[in-house]
């Protein structure tokens with residue numbers, strides 16, 4: 001099932017950048033959840049193209065339609081299918097890319113693996129595929145909001161070498177207060193200037209999205225293959241343009257000694273808590289009740305408006321000038337997508353935890 005993610009709350013996405021549309025089938029959603037397009041649209045609005053001067057100018061309203069699984073405003077327990085039509089496709093911009101491979105994009109590997117591909121807008125490798133994930137995760141978020149106080153917040157922590165200072169308290173309002181989605185205003189302004197500068201040179205830039213999940217219960221995650229952090233890593237690295245994942249003290253933690261890295265336990269007013277959180281809220285693959293925090297590295301956008309060396313379908317060396325409408329930096333739009341994947345992992349693992357540990361009691 002190469003287009004399906006999740007074990008109990010499953011999503012199957014479909015569609016290409018310049019095809020008729022993109023969408024998702026969500027299976028395993030509990031019945032009787034009040035649900036309408038209004039629950040989904042705000043999340044899609046956060047990821048849609050054309051939302052600011054530092055994203056791709058492609059004009060898509062990304063209006064979602066729920067086709068199945070909802071009756072009289074409530075879910076029925078049957079598959080929920082959701083659809084967004086592609087409206088602003090410009091296939092002409094990709095004529096040359098049909099013959100020549102874009103460096104560091106998916107063109108060469110798709111062509112070699114399948115022998116036939118849709119080059120328009122990158123086809124299935126386009127980030128438009130993530131519309132289905134965000135739509136599905138809006139349902140997961142609604143369930144988590146109604147049944148818990150779990151809060152998932154992602155934000156842009158770094159663009160190239162411009163990093164925000166470490167901040168404990170981060171609010172959704174501060175993240176959404178600027179177009180780059182960095183909650184530290186001064187850093188956000190420097191990031192925006194850098195993105196604009198590189199875009200004016202026909203270039204692109206990458207960076208790091210950090211995500212924090214608060215108020216998770218203890219016990220989510222499986223001890224071996226489906227460790228909570230392993231599934232988070234898979235979820236994040238399944239996103240286009242990702243090149244790295246770290247949780248808790250991550251790669252920096254390798255510089256510490258065990259005595260410095262360990263999170264000492266303490267009894268805080270009758271509650272067992274960790275006095276520090278270098279584990280990133282996961283121990284032995286299972287959440288320990290502390291905040292889960294992780295970082296995802298996104299590379300500079302592959303399609304740049306500069307002449308680059310490449311080869312054509314016959315293997316002849318040639319040059320390619322990038323065309324079409326592209327994000328000079330994918331990170332501002334990646335923020336809601338990272339949150340979406342995190343919420344899908346949380347809900348799926350929560351359902352699995354309940355199914356195994358809270359349903360049949362012996």
Ligand SMILES: Cc1cc2nc3c(=O)[nH]c(=O)nc-3n(C[C@H](O)[C@H](O)[C@H](O)COP(=O)(O)O)c2cc1C
Pocket residue numbers: 056104105106122125126127239240241242301302303325326327328330331333334337
């Ligand atoms: C939100 C978002 C927007 C993106 N926009 C573009 C884009 O405009 N142009 C482009 O070449 N790649 C863009 N990408 C990245 C490509 O989809 C990705 O590089 C491509 O699928 C190849 O996969 P890989 O980079 O993971 O190897 C975007 C990625 C994300 C997450």
